[in-house]
Amino acid sequence: MLRYVLQRFLTAIPTLFIILALSFLLMRIAPGGPFNQEKGLNPIIKANLEKLYRLDQPIWNQFTDYVWNLLHGDFGPSYNLPDFTVAEILSNGLKVSILLGLVALTCALVFGGILGIIAALNQNRSADYAVVATATAGSTIPTFVIAPLFQLIFALGLKWFPVGGWTGGGWKVMVGPVIVLMLPQLAIVARLMRGAMIESLRAHHIRTARAMGLSDFSIIVRHALRSALLPIVSYAGPAAAALVTGSIIVETIFAIPGIGRYFVDAALNRDYTLVMGTVVVIAVFTIVFNLIVDLLYAVLDPRVRYD
């Protein structure tokens, strides 16, 4: 097992490198640059800026410089937020996004899982339909609709929560963002769980267990759930990576200083170093969560072994 983990980490290095190179290239062939803006710059000033950030160097040198600095833990300066280094921006944002993302993911897994089991046990009965319908509704309404509606109803109408903001708001500021982040995931988890549970309840060993007179509860928890968790686990990995790296919609609407908006803003602003920083962050998270998924797979499904 340990060897496997080590091996995965080793293969992650070329993976990361390829991703970096791809993104770097993609970004550079995109039209426009970091210093194109509504208030157009005088060519002399623009040249000075490009020199300052070494953008006047050949692209290959820029890439090797970037990778070299990265190896020393230096993500470089941000062009559009020159007061901060990319590392500062990302770590500030990640603190918020990881917290929100993990809470949202946990809620989605727990509630979605329970809903899915309820639906599976009542297959084709009204409880099933109710669960499926609610869950579906959650995933079919775009988040940028749910979020302002939440603000209107629960913040402006009922005054239970603040409309937005982060610092100094306590736990209350988290409720809206967590619900909005969770809803689409909840729906998918519930549907996956339902499907997998129905499947696994039909499996031979469950039928045997039933025939042996084991209680429903112990069948579900000890036998059926275990194999039913597989698709959930393989879904939860990428979902976790997506959630902890934030969501631009939730962050702009609720005015939250997470990391999600940088993925979009940095790309749109051609803030090259910040883009590369976000690419590294998301790549690392994805790789780590995928590894966790694969390890969990081995734990849950005895037929899968990594030796």
Add this chain to the structure above:
Amino acid sequence: MFQATMKKFLAGAAICALMSTAAFAEVVLQRGSAADPESLDPHKTSTTYEADILRDLFTGLMAQDIDAKVIPGAAESYVMSPDGKTYTFKLRADGKWSDGSPVTAQDFVFSWQRVVNSETASEYAYMLAPVVNAEDITAKKMKPEELGVKAIDNLTFEVQLRAPTPYFLEMLTHQATYAVSKANVEANPKDFTKPGKMISNGAYILAEFVPNDHIKLVKNAQFFDAANVKIDAVNYIPNEDRSAAMKRFEAGELDMYGDLPTEQLADLRAKFGDQIKIGPYLGTYYYAFKTTKKPWDNVKLRQAISMAVDRDYLAEKVWGNSMIPSYSFVPPGVAGYEGPKLEYAGMSQLDREDAAKKVLTELGYTPEKPLKMEIRFNTSENHKNVAIAIQSQLKPLGIEVTLLNTDTKTHYGLLEQHGDFDIARAAWIADYKDPENFLALCKTGTGNNYAEYSNKDYDALLAKAAAEADPTARMKDLSDAEAIGVTRDACVVPLLYYSSHNIISPKVKGWNMNVMDSHPTRWMSKE
């Protein structure tokens, strides 16, 4: 026993009460804005979002009062030489940095050299362009030390200008001309903009900065006018989503917000009444033809299309009366400037359409043989709605308009590199109150001259104005230039003048609408 407990309880309650009154006494202003500042280094800013926050943190040689009129700031007085080319500023003796050290003329020399230095790569370096040698230094033809500024003594700062510059004092209220503490920047070259490290000479000092969350400023006890500063702390809160910001304002989380969702304006007016503040602003929203490309090189065609656009409709229906129909490039509000208006400004819309149709028919464009035109604009709901409206206005004239929106960087990247387009959206917000700031955009070879317009007479008039000592004659030259470039040749098609958009809670006093949209917290109070 009981009494002792009771005493403790009472004492505790008293302390609590004391503390809470102390907390209550602190007046905190929640200022919402549409975006974070890019930088708190006054020399590295580039957007309008930095302006107010830097006005709070720093004081330039000149400052702005509640109505954005120029008043003495870090300088208590100045003397202008008879030829208008030398200014001598006397700094105030009680001017101090927030660490208690005096603000000196050397700080200004250091700062101004820093602004024009090519290694600083300041985007606003051109704000000091009137100073002797400034442009050559930025272009690396000279050393920063050769800038035409000098500290005669600790409190006397002298500036040499290339030519008389009537708007020079105005420019001194701009953040690019503020001073930073020489000692502090030399000690902390990388992070002197960070909370705890920043030393400033304005009414406030930086306490916290969490990007995309808030910037907290607290009152600067060392500020020369600290006694009259009524607000103890200001939180600048960025809210990109304008609709959500309105909800936060309604919920009392924001006391003011520096933008408005224009698509909801009519309803917001009904709801918030005079808390909505829309006022004139020095900015023009325009379209530019690529004048080097056929058929747009034809002035008649450009004028015909410009004529056919119903600007009243754009202002009223698309922008909910938050913009003003525009028939000149330089917006009104520049003192001493009487610019020409487009000839058809006074014509009725139908007459204009008839006239435009006639021109188009003469040029051989009819609904059967339509003229094809692509409008390029950068992604935004309002720019899109403007383009849609123009598309439908030009349709009856036999002009087949297609729309193409791209993200901001692609859009301006293409314009700047003079790529291929028919007509494109652009805008200019003035840095200082002077027509030259606008008219330079049609000068041959300027980077922002997206239309690639080039006319010798126009360039000559601008050059003449730049050397002109008499302000009235100078304005006349500029006005003549606009008559040639904009009114006659349509180097740009002005569509709308910008307005400032604010929503201000009635609790906030000391906020006055002004053409620079400048609102230092220094003048405000909150009930």
Add this chain to the structure above:
Amino acid sequence: MWSSYYLIFMALICIAGPWFAPHNFDTIFENYNRVPPSFEAYPKADKIEEALKDAVKAARVEYGGFEEKDGKIFVTLTSPKPIDERVTRYIDRSDSFEGATVTQKSADGLKLIVSTTVKKEYFYFGTDISGRDLLTRTLIAGRVSLAIGLLAGLVAVFIGVLYGATSGLIGGKTDEVMMRVVDILYALPFTFFVIMLVVFFGRNFLLMFFAVGCVMWLDMARIVRGQALSIRRQEYVQAAEALGVKSGGILLRHVVPNLLGPVVIYMTLLVPQVIILESFLSYLGLGVQEPMSSWGVLISQGARNIPYANWLLLFPSLFLTSTLFALNFIGDGLRDALDPKDR
């Protein structure tokens, strides 16, 4: 079952509806910006005077009242200067009136009576900010959204199943390498990638979503591979292998039927995902080019206008949500029908 009828119905009205709708999707009614939905015709009776005043104001003459006779409207116009008869064009220009003619003219030309008829327009879904009929726009937008969802979904499923099944069935080193490639692509930040695609393909939205489909197959490939791996270890498959059944046969007889369930579920999740992704891009302002539209574009405009012009959000959302609902239920239905264990 009802779901599939609904979906077919939705597809049909989106394809055919715009031809029957009362207005073109890109016609702007300048006088009817953001009017609420109504079964009554516009202009409403009490708004006729307002509309007349507006039209007259544009003509820069004074309005002197109107009366209605035999379904015709007679407007009195006055002015201190003689009135140009072209003034009728201003009244015709308004979206509320047509056939304006001068019926009476005072000798000095300072007073004019113009007759006109009210032009009735129906906006069952109201109009948008620019004054276009929301009903037609919703239908047109449906075409775009459905086409995008279907296209990207099919591309993704096709590549994903092929890739995943191959990887899972061959196993060993090949599997290892193929999955590493997936990992690499996985770790490419999707939002960044899509934004770059918009930058490149912005002009052609379908092409862009073809490209998106080419990236969205990753989840599919992983799921299919996982299933294939575990199916391959099932006793009956191993038995078949031992009996010398060729791998092609195993693929068809055992693997494909077992895979169908999860694939179909995933596909029904994927099409909505693509449609939602498209709406996300629209929220960022990177959606389809005007005057075309998609449900995402309409909804994001609507979301900006709540709580005031709620119909702008309501109708497109209803269309989108119900369609996605139907898709999801079809997925469930198909899953039950295709499940090999039920046979």
